[in-house]
Amino acid sequence: MTFSTLAMDLDYKKELMDDLDRFLKRRKFYKRMGKAWKRGYLLYGPPGTGKSSLIAAMANYLKFDIYDLELTRLTSNSDLRSLLLSTTNRSILVIEDIDCSVDLELQDRQKADGNPQRDNELTLSGLLNFIDGLWSISEDARIIVFTTNHKDRLDPALLRPGRMDMHIHMSYCTPCGFKQLASNYLGLCNHGLFGEIEALIKEVDVTPAEVAEELLKRDNADMALEGLKIFLKGKKMEANARREEVDGQEEDRKVKRG
Template sequence: MFSFKEMPSSASALFSAYASVAASTMLVRSISNELIPQELRSYLSSAIRHLFTPLSSSDLTLVVDEFSGMTRNQIFDAADLYLRTKLPPSTSRLRVSKLPRQKSIAVAIDKGELVLDEFETFRLKWRLVHTEPKNNHSGEKRHFELTFNKKFKDRVLESYLPYVLFRANLIKQEDRVIKLYNRECPYDETEDGGGRGCGGIWGSINLEHPATFETLAMEPEMKRAIIEDLDRFIRRKDFYKKVGKAWKRGYLLYGPPGTGKSSLIAAMANYLKFDVYDLDLTSIYSNSELRRTLLSTSNRSILVIEDIDCSVDLQNRQYDDGFEASNTKLTLSGLLNFIDGLWSSCGDERIIVFTTNHKDRLDPALLRPGRMDMHINMSYCTTNGFKTLASNYLGIRGNDHDLCGEIEGLIDSTEVTPAEVAEELMKSDKADVALEGLVNFLKRKKAESLERKEEVKNNNGEGQEQEQEQAQEQEAIDLPKLKRVKLNHMIAMKLARNSRTRVSRGRLRRRF
């Protein structure tokens, strides 16, 4: 029979047993943390949860791979962003990052974690799964598993997933960080975007270039034309689809070094909020590698191919001198097929920018519309460009300084690049000193230019005199020959007349 007197001893034994079990559990956990790697513990935990989770024949699981073929899966990237806003308090493992331009700390789920979501009247389960590489040449693969009741399949495909894409786009725009991608970049600052996967084809850093259209040393008319062209391209998605053209745009920036081609590209990226992919064609060894590399870029991006005239086998075929033969299989036709062939439709809202210092060296096949749609001449510095630079570096507006008029006159008569003008303006924080130094620099530049022109003129004059002397010498050499030819001609004419006279006399004798 139960007795209240026995309760204290029973409770004491119960508490003692609980304390012993708790201590043992803590000891086991401490030992496991010390001996078993975190990755293995996470994998075992996920496997055990999956083993004891009752399977329901009414559930359907959608697998969302990180890549679809050679291109990134937009649904995977969208889910990665969207689920950051749905993390439950019970989540045991998270990934945390903070980029320099981000407004807040980014928190994301780690592999094996489960996230529950609700949409309208039904619930869904998301799980991030990592697959270890099969060999050293392949990278780790990731995919999401989305599980829900089968009867909501149509609503998930038609409503829920488009909603996830929409929400992810809003999140991305709120905390947008423009990335600069390169195949030689040693690391990624984030796992999102085109830098991850594909065997590490692209590495990225933040694009910190502050250039804007307001700070560019260009003619205002040219700036407006470029901005209007970009705006028209962005808003004409339906138009490109209607006329059957890939939604892309090509620009050619040509001109001497130091005229602001790279700054213009940065200004375009900052204006559109597009990532930039910097591609060096000399590192591409075949057409297939080029396709694989370009397909790994993301939408809403700018692909930059600098110094296209220096790329092997891509120069104007009329100017073969000065280019070394290439031992690669990358060809002009391979590049053209991607930017204007069937492969050009693999991706939307993309801009391709080519740069060159020598437009005349490019093959005409590259220059036509559809490949390089807009040609932008990055010329030497003008008076308007100087005004912009003076405002940027010294805070001078218009012609507020006495030396501005003289500088503008020198710039109009001298070939000087915006980079050279900017370098002189940076030499002093005092406007008087900086502008005086710029005046002296422009005068030296103009004097050197006049000396070169005079030297060329003198060389041309000497060349003409030498040609005249050679012509006179040749004429003197050929004069006796001409006289002989003339004399022989006169003798021949006289013989012909005598011959004709004899023939006529013979005919008269026969007739009469």
């Protein structure tokens, strides 16, 4: 995956690429400030919106290695330290689904409430301190990327600048994203069905992964787009039915209260 083939809003894509370029040019700045040459990104949004694809595009753009850290496999802060020491410079450390990987927030809360904390427990403070401390002695650029489907569940200590410097909302598919997917999968830049499909995409919540799956179902481009159109119309009907059901339940509650 590259930025040129990534199904992402063009403005967001340019903003991120500019941020990465600026980060790489600031080696002397970070050294002068006495700060670790690192940058943190939070990718948040519903499943299937392209978070993993964006990480791959970032790595290809920067020519960085990727390390995928599975917190659920760690049992202690010492395990975490060993893994972080094994990573190379000019790398991206990825921690996916940070909100559900381990119950770090609960462990820290227990510690704050006076519950004794064993040294071998993995904690949120341990995660953040190790990253800050170990990477502060690095002489080259490092990036850490967190992903989550639920940004509201994250501890504020993680969200602040210095930890997650840039927050990137991975949204449902947009007309721009659809056009990129149509180019990637069908080799099309325009088609008679584009206008109708783009209008439907504006009305329903559909992920880039769902759109890509529909485009993959048929070898013929016309049939693939027709199938996508039918799929989007079905999602629109389902959304309208759910909305009518909710409105009906609300009316029933009003009647009962009356």
